[in-house]
Amino acid sequence: MPARRLKWRNRLRYWFDGTMDRGTPALIGWLGLASVALIAVVTILVVLLTNEDTEASGGWGGVAWMSLLRTLDPGTMGGDTGKPIFLALMLTVTIGGIFIVSSLIGVLTTGLENRIGELRKGRSRLIESGHTILLGWSDQVFTVIGELATANLGQRKPCVVVLADRDKVEMEDQIRALVPQSGRIRVICRSGSPLKASDLELVSPDTARSILVLPPSGADADIDVIKTLLLLNNRAWPATRPHVVAAVLDSDNVAAARLAAGDDALLVDADDIMVRLVVQSHRQAGLSAVCTDLLDFAGSEFYLKAEPVLEGSTYGETLNRYALGVPIGVCTSDGRVLVNPGMDTVIGGGDQMIVLAEDDLLIRLAAEAPPVVEAAIATPAEQEPRPNRTLLIGWNNRAAKIIDLLDRFVEPRSTLDIAAPEEPPGVTKAKRTNLKVRYRRCEPTTRSALEALDLGTYQHIVVLADDGVAPDHADNRTLLTLLHLRDIEVQLGDP
Structure with a gap:
């Protein structure tokens, strides 16, 4: 018999400990039950032991209400009168209320502090749509956010979300310090590893407009990028999949990254682009300034514009068809990019024009072709190439x-x-x-x-x-x- 009683006692204690582990809501529930039990016991004792005081207090309901008030506010019993046993019971419920209310305040304070701490960790799930996601952390984050801020000046409530395995507050402080001119763009940081599927869900990838995978700092930067691309490629996406762009530092890893990314992602070979920029800038002074002006979002930049009315025209005919904007090439329906193609290239159905303009809203076709102005162009004398x-x-x-x-x-x-x-x-x-x-x-x-x-x-x-x-x-x-x-x-x- 004692062994069975001990067994049930242990089971009851184990169940109680399990409910306490559920956090602040469970603790508040137990304090509420303790308050109800205290008020019920005192009410029953007052009704059974003090008939006159019970009738003066308004019966069962009045006594219960008096006990509740004294549980919540100890000063309420200052004006109590009645028999000693009635006053003793009111004092008992007041003292019990002091312990219960004090415990409740402590539980609420601790729970609120824990919740604020969780929010500061950046582990809450994002509810956004049409946002841009940056996966990974490096010095490139600040440049990308600055360019996105400039590019989205005309957008309503643009949002950029950064997911990296760093402290949320630290990331936000660095972004505010290094990107002071963020414009109207909202930057939200979340702490988590882009290599984990559960952490990726924090930034709501299904409703994102685009995802940028940036190589982190360190020797294994490309390995992390490839792992992230594998995770994105194997993910069950909805009908509309966001545009994925990833940067690879080492050209030797491009083939593996392309295999991991699949056909829907765009890979940027940062090493190859940097080498080509250095060599071309070496051959032509000032070329780096031209590339910067064309590739950033200040001034004019490139846009893809579908023009159904140009279907069937040659590329040479389209050069004089724009009132605002300068066509420089064609993006075909099968994804091929033709920069300055032959003048006899025919614009097919589904093709998009590559136009250089100040803004996509300013691209406009002309009502009629502009007049041709004939001018003499001086051709410099040819010089014999010399070794340098x-x-x-x-x-x-x-x-x-x-x-x-x-x-x-x-x-x-x-x-x-x-x-x-x-x-x-x-x-x-x-x-x-x-x-x-x-x-x-x-x-x-x-x-x-x-x-x-x-x-x-x-x-x-x-x-x-x-x-x-x-x-x-x-x-x-x-x-x-x-x-x-x-x-x-x-x-x-x-x-």
């Missing part, structure tokens, strides 16, 4: 690709000198078609070492950041090198 000399200051993992691409564009017998603290292995001995590569020892941040390179004999100078140190420190070293070069340029008088 290029100085490459510094070294990083993109340098070899830059040299290989330069070899395809420069004139034969051109030379490139690598000025770096250590000679890159095998670079100067490799056979190339047009470019001869040599090495000159140099510390890029030392003024005397730069002056010893005889900079006036070079037509082009390319400065590369050192990827062996932290990004901020690498930028500081590159800036110091550029300042030295600018000052030497002024003294030489040779731009």
Whole structure:
């Protein structure tokens, strides 16, 4: 018998502990039951033991109401009169109420603090539609948010959601500090790993307009991007799937990323684009400023515009069909992008025109073709191509690709000198078609070492950041090198 009683006692205690683990609602429920039990016991005792006081208080209901008031407010019993047993029972219910109300206030305070703490962690689920999701955290986040803020100036309540495995408050503070001109855009941060399906649900991907996968900081950035693309590609999407764009840092990982992303995602080879920009800017001064102006959202930018009235026309005929906007190419219905195609290219059904304009709302077809103005254009005299000399200051993992691409564009017998603290292995001995590569020892941040390179004999100078140190420190070293070069340029008088 004692063993059975002990068993039921343990079961009851286990059940009680289980209800207490359910958090603030369970604790409030138990305090409510304790209040009801206290009021009921006192009411029964008053009715059974003090008939006169019970009748004076209004019967069962009056006694219960008096007990409730004294439970909630101890000062209510200050004016009580009656027999000693009645006063003792009222004092009992008042003291019990003090403990219950105090416990209730403590439970509510703790629950509220826990809820605020959960909100600060950024673990609540988002309820938005038409928003843009940024998966991952890096220095690119601030640039992307700034460009999205400029691009959505004409939109109503634009929203950008950032999901990264970082503290929510820390992310919000950094965004406010580094993107002060956010315009009308709302930036919402959520703490979670983009590699987990449960965390991805926090940002409501089904109702998003687009998803951007950014490579995080670290050596395994592309691995995280590929994992995220696999998760997105294998997800059960609704009928309308958001547009997915991902950036890959290493060109060697593009094939694997494309396989993981599927056919619906767009991959950006950041390494290849950076190398091509460096090489093309080397060949044509000022090209980097042109690319920046075309690719950011300040001023004019590219838009895809469907023009059914142009179907059947040739691309040459469409060049004079716009009152506002300049066509530069065609995006075909099967996804091919044709920049400056042949003038006889026919615009097919479902094709979209690639138009350069200040805003998509300002693109407008002309009612009639503008008149043709004949003008004489002076053609500069052809100059014989000459080999050039290029100085490459510094070294990083993109340098070899830059040299290989330069070899395809420069004139034969051109030379490139690598000025770096250590000679890159095998670079100067490799056979190339047009470019001869040599090495000159140099510390890029030392003024005397730069002056010893005889900079006036070079037509082009390319400065590369050192990827062996932290990004901020690498930028500081590159800036110091550029300042030295600018000052030497002024003294030489040779731009």
